[in-house]
Structure formats: structure tokens, C-alpha cells
Amino acid sequence: MSRYFYRMGWVLATVVVLAIAPRAMAGPAAYRSPVALVATPDGTRLYVAEHTANRVAVVDVETGAVTGHIALPASPTGLALSPTGNRLYVTAGLPNGRVYAYATDTLSRTGVFEAGHSPTAPVVGPGGARLYLCNRFGNEVLVLDTRNGARIASIPTSREPVAAAITPNGTKLVVANHLPAGAADGNYAASVVSIIDTTNNRVGATVQLPNGSNALKGVCLSPDGRYAYVTHVLARYQLPTTQLERGWMNTNALTVIDLDANTLVATVLLDNVDLGAANPWGVACTADGQRLCVAHAGTHEISVIDRPALHAKLDRLAAGEAVSDVSSTLEDVPTDLAFLVDIRRRVALPGKGPRGVVMVGQMAYAAQYFSDDLASVDLTTDRPGVKTLSLGPDIPMTQVRLGEFYAQDAGLCFQRWQSCASCHPDMRSDGLNWDLLNDGMGNPKNSKSLVLSHKTPPVMISGIRPDAETAVRAGIKYIQFAVRPEEDAQAIDAYLKSVVPTPSPQPADDAVRRGRAVFTKAECANCHSGSLYTDLTKYDVGTGIGRQADWCFDTPTLLEAWRTAPYLHDGRAATLDEVVGVCNPDDRHGITSNLTADERADLVAFLRSL
Numbered sequence: 001m002s003r004y005f006y007r008m009g010w011v012l013a014t015v016v017v018l019a020i021a022p023r024a025m026a027g028p029a030a031y032r033s034p035v036a037l038v039a040t041p042d043g044t045r046l047y048v049a050e051h052t053a054n055r056v057a058v059v060d061v062e063t064g065a066v067t068g069h070i071a072l073p074a075s076p077t078g079l080a081l082s083p084t085g086n087r088l089y090v091t092a093g094l095p096n097g098r099v100y101a102y103a104t105d106t107l108s109r110t111g112v113f114e115a116g117h118s119p120t121a122p123v124v125g126p127g128g129a130r131l132y133l134c135n136r137f138g139n140e141v142l143v144l145d146t147r148n149g150a151r152i153a154s155i156p157t158s159r160e161p162v163a164a165a166i167t168p169n170g171t172k173l174v175v176a177n178h179l180p181a182g183a184a185d186g187n188y189a190a191s192v193v194s195i196i197d198t199t200n201n202r203v204g205a206t207v208q209l210p211n212g213s214n215a216l217k218g219v220c221l222s223p224d225g226r227y228a229y230v231t232h233v234l235a236r237y238q239l240p241t242t243q244l245e246r247g248w249m250n251t252n253a254l255t256v257i258d259l260d261a262n263t264l265v266a267t268v269l270l271d272n273v274d275l276g277a278a279n280p281w282g283v284a285c286t287a288d289g290q291r292l293c294v295a296h297a298g299t300h301e302i303s304v305i306d307r308p309a310l311h312a313k314l315d316r317l318a319a320g321e322a323v324s325d326v327s328s329t330l331e332d333v334p335t336d337l338a339f340l341v342d343i344r345r346r347v348a349l350p351g352k353g354p355r356g357v358v359m360v361g362q363m364a365y366a367a368q369y370f371s372d373d374l375a376s377v378d379l380t381t382d383r384p385g386v387k388t389l390s391l392g393p394d395i396p397m398t399q400v401r402l403g404e405f406y407a408q409d410a411g412l413c414f415q416r417w418q419s420c421a422s423c424h425p426d427m428r429s430d431g432l433n434w435d436l437l438n439d440g441m442g443n444p445k446n447s448k449s450l451v452l453s454h455k456t457p458p459v460m461i462s463g464i465r466p467d468a469e470t471a472v473r474a475g476i477k478y479i480q481f482a483v484r485p486e487e488d489a490q491a492i493d494a495y496l497k498s499v500v501p502t503p504s505p506q507p508a509d510d511a512v513r514r515g516r517a518v519f520t521k522a523e524c525a526n527c528h529s530g531s532l533y534t535d536l537t538k539y540d541v542g543t544g545i546g547r548q549a550d551w552c553f554d555t556p557t558l559l560e561a562w563r564t565a566p567y568l569h570d571g572r573a574a575t576l577d578e579v580v581g582v583c584n585p586d587d588r589h590g591i592t593s594n595l596t597a598d599e600r601a602d603l604v605a606f607l608r609s610l
Contacts, residue, residue: 030053031401032050032053032372034051034373036049037049037356038358040085041084043360044060045067046360046365047059051075051077054072054076055072056079056088056090064376066390070102076090076091076092077121078090078091080131082128087104088101088102088104089102089122090102091133094118094119094503095118095503095505097115099119101113116142119136121133121164123164124146126170130143131145135154135161137502139157140154141154141155141161141164141196142154143201155196155201157175158181159178159431161175163175163218165220165228170198171198172195174259176191176232177192179214184446184566189571190210190214192206193219193257195257207263209230210253212235212237213234213253213255215425215430216230216231216232217232218231218280218281218357220283225259226259227257229257229283229285231283233251234250234252234253235423236249240435240437241434241435241478242437249417252269252278252296253268253269254268255267255268256268256314268310270303270340272346276410278297279296279298279408280294280295280303281357282294282356282358283357285307286361287359289308290307291305293379295354295356296354298422299410300351301347303345303347304377310340313343324338326339347386349375354366354367354368355368370404371388372391372395373388374388374391376389399494407419427449428564429449430447432447436460438474445569446570448556448564450496450499452559453471454493457536462551463538468493476488504562511601514602514605514606515603515606519606521599533610534558538552538554538555539555540552542584548569553569559610560610562607562608567583575604580600
């Protein structure tokens with residue numbers, strides 16, 4: 001710990017800033033919300049997934065004009081083109097997701113493939129015969145035959161695969177898993193990258209990322225397939241949240257993976273010493289391998305990285321040569337906020353919330369979620385030229401839309417290190433334990449989902465805040481270290497109230513029906529009652545340990561419990577089975593010790609169905 005403090009030059013401070021942000025305006029809610037885009041092989045057209053408009057836009061690269069649309073029955077999540085560019089694949093929908101195939105010359109649908117729960121990030125193999133896609137909440141990658149959608153394989157991965165890229169020879173598929181899996185009360189908690197051997201459709205290697213890595217969003221490969229680049233947040237969750245300077249809570253990172261050896265090379269920070277680069281999302285490499293571009297969804301920028309210079313610097317470290325006062329080995333790089341200072345440019349974009357990124361020659365295009373348009377960045381000049389490609393008329397933000405923007409916007413935060421979404425991706429949990437100061441220091445607790453928080457007071461795991469409105473304002477002040485107008489908090493309240501639970505991937509089978517009866521038998525329903533499965537009361541159920549041995553904890557809603565692992569206040573239970581089993585030896589948290597193995601399995605199935 002002392003070495004970490006020394007290298008990062010930490011200084012305790014409390015800083016309050018007043019930021020300027022747009023105000024809500026009345027208007028319709030027909031937003032486009034572009035999330036992903038793909039370019040044709042000849043670079044003449046872009047296909048853009050408009051998430052909230054349920055369609056794909058076709059953009060002429062030369063003119064910047066929208067030339068057509070493809071209407072979809074559900075929200076698109078990802079796009080892929082066949083190697084020749086004659087067929088477009090679109091993932092969409094949940095819980096019964098689909099892949100929609102279209103002929104690009106006529107924009108007519110040529111096929112619909114079943115794709116399980118929450119398909120995203122489709123990738124076409126080099127020969128065009130196989131389609132790989134991430135089944136996010138099924139924790140698997142599906143392999144489909146592009147001719148008819150027949151399922152070739154289902155490959156288990158780690159938790160919530162959300163991004164993928166395939167090597168030029170098609171032998172390896174690199175998959176970024178969104179969240180850490182397992183318990184959160186140990187010394188290590190981080191997401192991993194799965195490397196799938198496509199010759200046998202199995203995970204051939206799992207690359208462990210640095211402690212605190214989470215919210216993986218994007219992955220791309222070098223043109224030769226030698227390296228993979230993965231974007232993510234790098235949380236310093238083992239420190240008390242006393243300040244933000246120099247990335248004290250969250251830093252933002254790009255991890256480099258050697259695909260020849262299937263090993264991590266280094267994790268590079270995308271922030272500056274005094275300016276965060278919050279919420280890195282899409283990442284893309286130019287075809288000549290000279291530049292990497294990373295979209296920063298929280299700071300509305302693109303980082304343009306000199307890729308050869310990056311690897312030269314990493315190679316010097318691997319050879320034992322110090323490259324700065326901080327970095328003398330590769331292990332030092334994740335704490336070096338100045339590592340990219342001379343080999344990266346931060347380019348401010350004209351819109352808000354860039355997510356997907358694609359390269360066309362020396363032009364970078366970014367899908368700007370909140371401004372409903374694309375940004376184009378010319379990388380050939382020392383001062384990159386930036387333009388906007390409109391996807392349609394401007395639509396004023398409603399209060400809910402503005403609140404969604406504020407929840408993602410690091411402009412609310414001191415030095416732009418993080419946003420609400422940095423610890424609550426998708427407004428859920430990052431799977432980590434944080435030592436927030438709202439109930440004292442030295443008692444870290446698992447990050448909670450914010451879904452239904454306004455309907456289930458009190459809030460925070462210890463119930464220290466009487467309601468979600470109080471918690472939102474305290475979060476702005478004590479976690480973002482900012483002072484904001486009351487209207488901003490009201491907008492965030494409105495947005496959080498609009499977020500609804502995702503349908504469960506657990507099928508409503510006989511096990512679920514039996515589990516409902518076990519739920520009553522075990523007296524779980526005594527506290528987890530009503531339509532929200534909580535009586536809104538705090539109890540000491542024997543789960544506190546150490547200094548918290550006699551603490552009462554909030555009774556959480558069980559809706560979306562299938563998605564909120566790990567469990568209990570300190571995240572010690574990796575699964576729901578552990579909650580009702582090994583973590584309840586004295587039957588204070590429901591009467592579960594007398595359940596048979598089958599009854600316990602049925603109870604877990606019921607809990608997973610909510």
C-alpha cells in the first residue's frame with residue numbers, strides 16, 4: 001500500500017467544484033441513441049445501430065448523409081458484416097434475442113436466427129461461414145451457421161461477455177467479460193478476458209486483469225492479430241473513498257494482451273495526472289497499425305494513441321529499462337498516470353457519450369449516444385479535424401433522458417475521474433466492495449444495484465440513507481466531490497425511477513414453481529414480501545462479522561437477484577446457493593438448514609427467476 005501511495009503521489013484533499021451542464025427541455029422521446037457501428041470493406045458506408053429507435057441507419061461516408069434505415073422489432077445491440085460486405089447481421093432483443101440478417105444491396109431481411117438471452121457483439125469468421133455472438137446474461141458465446149442460423153456450439157465464458165474480436169486467421173476469438181465473477185471479500189476481484197480456440201470451440205485461455213478491473217466494454221486486435229486491446233475501468237476499491245485526486249477511486253484503462261502467448265502485457269492508464277478519462281468504451285485500430293483510438297463515454301473524447309510508440313515503450317520495460325520515474329517494470333504501468341503523456345492525444349468530440357468506434361482509413365467514427373449523431377475525426381493532422389454527421393433532427397432532452405446523461409457524464413465529477421456509471425454500470429453493481437464514508441471508515445460493503453432504489457427505502461446496504469433521493473445528492477457531494485444544482489439531482493432521480501428490471505434468463509419451469517413453495521416454507525417470504533420482495537425493514541440476520549457482528553442490514557428487493565452477484569453486505573457469497581447454504585449456518589437468514597439438496601436447488605431456481 002505504501003508503495004502505491006508513493007508512486008501515485010497521493011494527496012488527501014477535499015475539493016468542491018461547480019460544473020456547468022445543459023438543462024432539461026420539453027420534447028418527444030424518439031431518441032436514436034447510436035451504440036455501435038460498422039464500416040463496409042470498401043469504406044463507403046457505415047451501418048449504425050440506433051438503440052432506442054429500434055433501427056439501423058445507413059450512412060454514406062463521402063457525403064455524411066443518412067441514405068436509408070432498417071426497421072427492427074427490438075433494440076439493436078451490435079452489428080457485423082460478412083467479409084464481402086454483402087450481408088449485415090444485427091443482434092437485438094431480450095430475453096428471447098435474435099440475429100437479423102439483411103442483404104446490404106436491398107436492405108431486405110434474409111434470415112432470423114434464435115440467439116438466446118441478450119445477444120450482443122456479433123463477429124463473423126474470416127470465411128464468412130460462422131457467426132459468433134456474446135450471450136451476455138447466458139454467460140456464453142454462441143456459434144451459429146450463417147447459412148441458416150443453426151447452433152454449432154455454446155461456449156461458457158466468465159461473467160457477462162459483452163465484446164469480442166477474432167484474429168485474421170480465425171483461430172482465436174477474444175472475449176471481454178463485463179464484470180468480476182466470484183466473491184468480493186478477498187484480496188482480488190476483477191473481470192477476465194476469455195480467449196476461445198475456435199478450432200474446438202472451447203476457452204483455451206483466461207487472462208486475469210489487474211485487481212479492480214471491471215466494466216469491460218470494448219476489444220479490438222492489431223491488424224496482424226498479435227495483440228488484443230481491451231477497455232475497462234480500473235477501480236482502486238481497497239482504498240477508503242476520501243478523495244478523487246490522481247485517480248484515488250477509479251482510473252480508466254486499456255489492457256494489452258499478447259495473443260501468441262495468451263498473456264497480459266500491461267494495463268495502461270488513459271487518464272492524465274489531473275484529469276480523468278472516464279468510462280472508456282469502444283476501441284479500434286487503423287488498418288496500418290499506426291494508431292489506436294479509444295472512445296471515452298464519460299468525458300466525450302477520443303484518445304488517439306501512437307501504437308508503435310506504445311509497444312516500443314512496453315518493450316523497453318520488458319527488457320528491464322526504466323521509462324519514467326514511476327515505471328521501471330511492466331508491473332508499474334497500471335499506477336503510472338503519465339505513461340501515455342507523449343504518445344497520446346485527447347480529442348474533444350462535438351457530441352455526447354461516444355460508444356462504438358470504427359476506422360475508415362485514417363478517419364475515426366464514433367457513435368455519440370446522447371447527441372444522437374456520429375463524430376468523425378481526421379487522424380492525419382497534428383490537430384485532428386472533428387466533424388458531426390447527423391442521424392436526424394435534434395430532439396430536446398426530457399428530464400429522464402437528461403438524468404440518464406448525468407448518470408453517465410463525468411462532467412459532474414471533480415477532474416472527470418468517474419460518473420455514477422463507473423461504480424454502477426447500467427445502474428447495477430460493479431461487483432466490488434467499497435469503503436464509502438457514509439457509515440464510518442473501515443467497513444467496505446458491496447456495491448448495490450440502483451434498480452428500484454426509489455421504491456425500496458431505506459437505501460445503502462446498511463440502510464444509512466432514508467431514501468434514494470438523499471443518496472443521490474450525497475453521492476454527488478461525497479463521491480463525485482461536486483456541488484450541483486438541485487435540478488440535476490432531480491433529473492437523476494427521474495431516470496433511476498424509469499429503470500426497470502431485466503427479464504430473467506431462468507426459464508419458468510417446474511423447479512421455479514417448486515421453489516416458490518420452498519421460499520414460503522423457509523420463511524424467506526416473512527421479510528422478502530410483497531410485489532417487490534422486501535418489507536423495507538432492516539434486520540440483524542447474523543451475517544455481520546467482526547466490527548459489524550451486530551449490525552442490521554437492509555432487506556433488499558429480490559427482483560433481478562439473478563443479476564446482482566455477489567451477495568450479502570460484504571459480497572462473500574458468490575452465488576445464491578451459498579446465500580441459502582454455507583452463509584446461513586444458524587438459520588437466522590431463513591430456515592434453510594433442513595432443506596434437501598433438491599429443495600435448495602429449487603429455491604435458487606425461484607430466486608433466479610425473479
